[in-house]
Amino acid sequence: MTTTSQPLGADEAPYHPEGDVIHQPAGQGQSIWFGDAIYTFKATRENTNGSLTLAEATVPPGGGPPPHIHPHADEAFFILNGTIEFLNGEKTFVAGDGDFVFVPRGTRHRFRNVGVQTARLLFMFTPAYLEKFFMEIGQEARAGEAPLPLTPEQQRQIVDLAPRHDLQLSL
Numbered sequence: 001m002t003t004t005s006q007p008l009g010a011d012e013a014p015y016h017p018e019g020d021v022i023h024q025p026a027g028q029g030q031s032i033w034f035g036d037a038i039y040t041f042k043a044t045r046e047n048t049n050g051s052l053t054l055a056e057a058t059v060p061p062g063g064g065p066p067p068h069i070h071p072h073a074d075e076a077f078f079i080l081n082g083t084i085e086f087l088n089g090e091k092t093f094v095a096g097d098g099d100f101v102f103v104p105r106g107t108r109h110r111f112r113n114v115g116v117q118t119a120r121l122l123f124m125f126t127p128a129y130l131e132k133f134f135m136e137i138g139q140e141a142r143a144g145e146a147p148l149p150l151t152p153e154q155q156r157q158i159v160d161l162a163p164r165h166d167l168q169l170s171l
């Protein structure tokens with residue numbers, strides 16, 4: 001299996017003992033600290049045969065990634081709760097509880113929690129994309145502990161590893 005965030009080949013299809021349906025029970029999925037945010041992956045390239053990535057994000061006030069572009073993947077967000085400011089090219093707008101946002105591939109964007117409470121959102125990439133980036137840089141979440149802001153080393157890794165994962169930072 002490759003380490004980049006590209007779709008799986010036909011010979012790399014995952015095995016599903018219950019058949020073709022994937023069931024991820026509530027509270028399960030690999031949880032990664034990426035700075036002070038927590039990302040829990042519900043569907044990945046490995047278990048969707050490269051079709052999509054779906055994760056739940058818990059983002060603290062002020063948290064979110066810098067402006068960036070996904071050249072070969074679309075991204076969608078569903079705001080479970082919170083106030084999220086999105087960048088769309090050079091313009092911004094605010095999305096809140098129950099809102100849906102679709103970002104076509106090649107679009108410069110970012111999101112930021114502009115509220116005073118931790119925000120929760122679902123995000124999805126099609127095709128499956130970027131979970132390896134999060135896992136390479138982040139740390140596995142540990143129960144009973146709070147995530148810490150990105151270290152200088154992790155910040156360097158973001159810049160260094162982004163091109164390998166087909167991610168263009170657009171600061």
